């Protein structure tokens with residue numbers, strides 16, 4: 001850590017440090033005492049690797065706005081030992097976290113932002129990238145662009161069901177945190193989602209109805 005580095009968030013799985021001088025974030029997977037040390041290392045390592053891969057895929061394949069990964073996985077061993085890499089170093093996206101700011105935006109801006117988020121989500125899904133934790137806490141608005149962060153629960157899947165669950169999650173997040181006009185916000189999201197790939201949208205939105213009728217995936 002350098003003197004310009006400070007802890008900005010601590011979740012169940014990771015600590016996040018902001019380096020203000022270099023404008024970078026370090027997301028470090030923390031050790032869990034209840035796991036066997038070998039297993040603990042392997043879990044932290046594989047989750048770190050997975051998150052980096054998804055962030056990179058989201059940027060390169062889906063061409064969406066995500067933070068640039070700075071410590072790319074080169075797969076090299078150091079001194080012939082396996083590299084202990086438990087952190088994602090990435091660009092700091094300095095902007096509005098939507099969970100904090102969306103409610104205060106004017107209707108027009110809310111509409112623009114939600115449509116953009118819907119379109120970006122559709123692009124992820126076209127590339128079979130499932131975010132896994134699509135909420136307004138994982139979206140940042142910077143210079144009128146919506147950035148999606150936190151691919152810690154993400155995975156690759158071609159299944160319509162998995163894509164529908166992503167939509168279900170954002171819908172629930174809107175209902176919980178932005179209840180004043182969550183229906184409007186979700187309609188705008190949906191409009192953006194449909195604008196990118198109509199046939200995918202038709203299938204996924206159809207499946208969403210089924211997911212909801214089953215009442216699963218509730219937090």
Ligand SMILES: Nc1ncnc2c1ncn2[C@@H]1O[C@H](COP(=O)(O)OP(=O)(O)OP(=O)(O)O)[C@@H](O)[C@H]1O
Nearest residue numbers: 009011013014016025067091092093137149150152
């Ligand atoms: N690249 C970034 N730029 C700006 N802020 C970030 C960035 N990455 C993370 N943050 C901030 O740190 C918070 C926590 O990060 P993140 O969502 O990745 O982890 P988490 O939710 O604690 O972990 P996980 O869901 O993987 O267990 C975010 O809500 C956001 O405020």
Ligand SMILES: [Mg+2]
Nearest residue numbers: 133137138150
């Ligand atoms: Mg998060």
